[in-house]
Amino acid sequence: MMSDNSVDNSRRRFVKLTAAGIAAAPLSTLLLQGSAQAADMPKVEESDPMAQGLSYVNDATKADPAKRAGDDKFCNNCKLYKAGADAGWGECAVFPGKLVNANGWCSAWVKV
Ligand code: SF4
Numbered sequence: 001m002m003s004d005n006s007v008d009n010s011r012r013r014f015v016k017l018t019a020a021g022i023a024a025a026p027l028s029t030l031l032l033q034g035s036a037q038a039a040d041m042p043k044v045e046e047s048d049p050m051a052q053g054l055s056y057v058n059d060a061t062k063a064d065p066a067k068r069a070g071d072d073k074f075c076n077n078c079k080l081y082k083a084g085a086d087a088g089w090g091e092c093a094v095f096p097g098k099l100v101n102a103n104g105w106c107s108a109w110v111k112v
């Protein structure tokens with residue numbers, strides 16, 4: 001037979017686990033939604049006015065060498081780049097809601 005103390009401990013443990021489960025559920029839902037949303041995001045078009053303003057190109061080797069000033073600058077080594085599930089494309093703080101090419105570049109490139 002359980003003592004009152006062990007019943008209390010069991011109840012406390014149950015309440016803690018339940019609370020943790022409730023707290024964790026929305027977070028996992030958000031994480032799943034986040035990755036699904038990133039996969040659904042459109043890719044930045046080079047013809048996009050903002051992309052043109054920043055000289056964005058999907059292929060950094062096609063960028064104006066005078067503007068790029070160095071052949072080692074790519075989206076995938078830019079501080080504003082966030083790699084996603086797709087290795088070839090990721091999110092960029094400059095183009096919210098859109099994906100940029102990992103091998104792309106724009107004039108807002110920031111060293112990590
Ligand atoms: Fe690529 Fe960085 Fe420009 Fe974004 S800010 S498009 S990650 S070079």
